[in-house]
Amino acid sequence: MSIAETLGIELGQVVADQTLTLTRDSLVRYAGASGDFNPIHYRDDVAARVGLPGVLAHGMLTMGVAIGAVTDWLDARGWVSDYQVRFTRPVVVDPVDGAEVQLVATVGALDDDEARIDLTVSYGGQTVLGKAQARIRTL
Amino acid sequence: MPVNPDLPERTFPPVAPYLVGREKVREFARATRASAAVHHDVEAARSAGFADVVAPPTFPIVVAEATLQQLLAEPDAGIDFSRVVHGDQRFTYSRPVVAGEELTATLRVTGVKTLGGNAMVTSETDMVDAAGQHVVTSVSTLVVRGDDA
Numbered sequence: 001m002s003i004a005e006t007l008g009i010e011l012g013q014v015v016a017d018q019t020l021t022l023t024r025d026s027l028v029r030y031a032g033a034s035g036d037f038n039p040i041h042y043r044d045d046v047a048a049r050v051g052l053p054g055v056l057a058h059g060m061l062t063m064g065v066a067i068g069a070v071t072d073w074l075d076a077r078g079w080v081s082d083y084q085v086r087f088t089r090p091v092v093v094d095p096v097d098g099a100e101v102q103l104v105a106t107v108g109a110l111d112d113d114e115a116r117i118d119l120t121v122s123y124g125g126q127t128v129l130g131k132a133q134a135r136i137r138t139l
Numbered sequence: 140m141p142v143n144p145d146l147p148e149r150t151f152p153p154v155a156p157y158l159v160g161r162e163k164v165r166e167f168a169r170a171t172r173a174s175a176a177v178h179h180d181v182e183a184a185r186s187a188g189f190a191d192v193v194a195p196p197t198f199p200i201v202v203a204e205a206t207l208q209q210l211l212a213e214p215d216a217g218i219d220f221s222r223v224v225h226g227d228q229r230f231t232y233s234r235p236v237v238a239g240e241e242l243t244a245t246l247r248v249t250g251v252k253t254l255g256g257n258a259m260v261t262s263e264t265d266m267v268d269a270a271g272q273h274v275v276t277s278v279s280t281l282v283v284r285g286d287d288a
Contacts, residue, residue, distance in 0.1 A: 020172065033163075033170035035204055050221065059225045064171030064197040071195065075175050076187035080196040084229035084278075131227075134196070139188055 002112050006138045007077060009107050009115065016069040016105040022057050022091065023098035030061040044095070057091040057099065062128060066121050070105050070134055078138040081114070086130035091123045099123055113137060142217045142251055142258035142283050149213075150247040154205040156269070161238035163201070164194045171195055184237070191238040199230055199242070203264040203277040206246035210262060218260065218283055226259055226280035233273045242266040242274060249278075256285030 004010060027041045036058055039046040047055050063085050071080065093099045101123050108118035119132035161181070168178035173195040176183035184192045211220050236242065243266065250261040264277045 026170070029170045033167045034201055060197060060200050060228065061171065063228060064167075064173070064195065067196045068168075068171045068173035071173050071175050071178075076177050076183060079193070079235045080230075080232065082229070082231045083196045084227070086227040087225050 002110075003078075003115050003136075003138050004110050007074075007115070009110070011107055011110055013107045014104060015073045015107060015117065016103060018069055018103055020065050020069075020101045020103060021098045022061065022065070022093055022101060024055065024093060024095055026061065026098070027055070027057060027093060030058055030064070034058065034060060036060065052090070052092075054092040054094070057093050059085075059087040059090075062087075062091055062101065062121060063132075065101070066103050066105075066119050066129065066132060067134060069103055070117055070119070070136075073105070074136060076139070078136050080134050081137050082135040083133070085119075085132040087128070088130040089123070089126055089128045091128055101128070108133065142253075142260060143215055144251050144253075146210075146213075146216060146248040146251050146260065148248075151206060151209045151245065153243050153245040154209065156241040156243045157202045157205070158241050159194060159198075159202075159236055159238050161192055164192045164198065164238045167198050167201065168195050171197065189235065189237050190240075194236040194238070196230060196232075197228075198236060199264075199266060199275050199277050200228070202242050202244050202266055203246075203279070206244050206264045207262070207279065207281075209246060210248065210260075218281070222284040224282050224284065226282040227278075228280075229278040230275055231278070232275045236274060240274075241269045243269075258283040258285070 109116035121129040177193045
């Protein structure tokens with residue numbers, strides 16, 4: 001069976017469409033989980049000193065939550081064999097309101113045993129991850 | 140000090156093996172909101188054919204981090220960490236990473252490009268399992284901002 005038949009997908013199908021709110025709490029959790037303790041991800045004074053518009057989400061956190069939505073959809077039916085992104089714009093995380101990130105994941109290409117999922121990730125109406133693509137395979 | 144243009148010829152020694160812990164996988168999955176059962180529930184992972192809980196796709200950055208520290212610590216690299224931002228990132232897998240296994244990571248620098256006062260340093264970190272079989276390659280480009288960038 002092809003991957004399209006196994007997963008019941010077709011070209012252009014949206015497999016995830018959601019809004020994720022990243023808060024300062026999310027950044028602290030990700031710092032602990034990843035070991036990336038760069039203070040620009042939790043200290044306003046440090047972010048200001050190095051000329052940033054505010055505390056920024058780790059690029060790897062944005063990359064991680066985007067694929068998390070895809071693997072939630074995929075569940076135990078398959079695995080990600082390749083995942084790439086370009087970090088094009090920072091996500092500034094307000095101390096009170098956080099940052100709302102929009103994510104849409106679409107089936108961008110299909111062959112017999114592999115599907116390419118294209119991710120559009122935006123914040124404040126602007127794309128923050130460029131060429132965000134994941135390749136998935138069935139088990 | 141500008142970024143050393145001769146870095147691409149450099150391969151670093153493998154870092155100490157990283158033991159992928161079940162609770163670390165769960166913690167990383169919670170932090171990236173990956174809620175599929177295979178990341179959290181051992182029985183769900185086993186029914187899907189895995190030996191233990193499955194690490195989310197970006198988890199190997201935790202393992203790669205020690206290799207990037209080798210590069211940043213290289214005395215003649217000319218990389219000022221306070222001016223470094225992540226440019227792009229890719230993971231290419233032979234198979235998923237599961238808890239309980241040991242990964243050994245080796246970094247090599249593959250390119251240094253200068254673009255408008257910034258330097259782009261691309262490196263590849265290959266991760267192999269205890270049997271020496273390839274599991275995943277992480278490719279990172281670090282952008283080192285120039286003085287006026």
